[in-house]
Amino acid sequence: MTTVSLIAYCIALAIAVAIPGPGIMALLGTALGRGFKPAFAMLVGITFGDLTWLTLAILGLAAVSELYADAFLVAKFIGAAYLLYLAYRFWMSSDAPKKTEVVNKRGIFALTLNGYIICLSNPKPILFYLALAPVLLDMSAITVSDYFVILGCTAAILLLVAVPYLLLAAGAREWLSSTRVYKWMNRSAAVIIGAAALAIGFRAH
Template sequence: MDTFAPFIAYTLALGIAAIIPGPGIAALIGHSLGGRLKSSAFFLTGIALGDVTYLTIAVVGLAALAQSFAGALIILKILGGCYLLYLAYTFWTSDVEVSKLERRHSQSWYSALLTGYAVTISNPKAIIFYMALLPTVLDLGAVTFSNWALLTFLTIFVIFAALSPYAILAAKARAALSQPKSLRRLNRFAATFIGGAGTFILGEALTAMLRRT
């Protein structure tokens, strides 16, 4: 690709897709309400890496192969949805003592990263964008390695630019509270967001399974 027009089109399309509410945003808000801003940054990094994974799959021409393994994608959605429900349960039942919360979140950056990644990989919105809509925005056959590197940078930039405000506002709401009773309510509010995202993804997986039968 010799002009910047395709990159601008990709950036705009991804930005619009990113800010549309979905299970990824719900899970991010829930995680940010239940944790620290640093943990949310790792969660966002996981989301961005998931997007880069799908971008790479599309660029190297594996989109058709991925569609052939629709059953595997359904299993992936089920696993991702179940993990989000488990995460919602841990937030709902977690200890709200501040010192214990600080210690728990300082040790779980890798969990936040993997959770963000799992959310994107199992997110129907991400799958539709990269497997169906992306080919209408970019000529995937003309993407070189340098083009892919630039697209990867744009992907990470757009994801952080579009989703950081959600994480920052939710984390500030968390930081403003210190009473155990308020923290417990906030944890359960976070669990509701995360559980809702997991339920949505599981519902999508069930719908896909019914279509295949």
């Protein structure tokens, strides 16, 4: 792996992450509706999902993903169904926000797992890692040390690009704290998350 190819990969990934897709929409909706910490837990899961797709690409297992296409299709619909459920919860919620939402370890794990499932069901990272990344990086020439460098760069870029989105959405949630405005904000979050679910569902065919 050359430095030039790594830089090209990092730039392409940063652009791909910065362009809002179902994953970012789900994160924005969660940050807007529940705050930064729950959204960050989901982001961790999405990051692990991205690293899973990256690992599959590096190991040359794109063919395996095609072999188990039905299983991935099921995962896509599970992710879409979860997002629709989340959208429904936000739409029906009318309570004023708490300054700090307490999320226990079980809740954090659930959000992280949901983020992971969302990423596995999202066509955007699948396309990037299994189609575009092999063009930017010579997968056959990647060593173990190269793998961990790419892994670290990928995780860092995902966090650096996505966290500002979460901070902005969570900041808006704290600022708009009246019950009436919060109800509107929850419904906005529901629409955003619902759109992400539809994007995943329609692209699953």
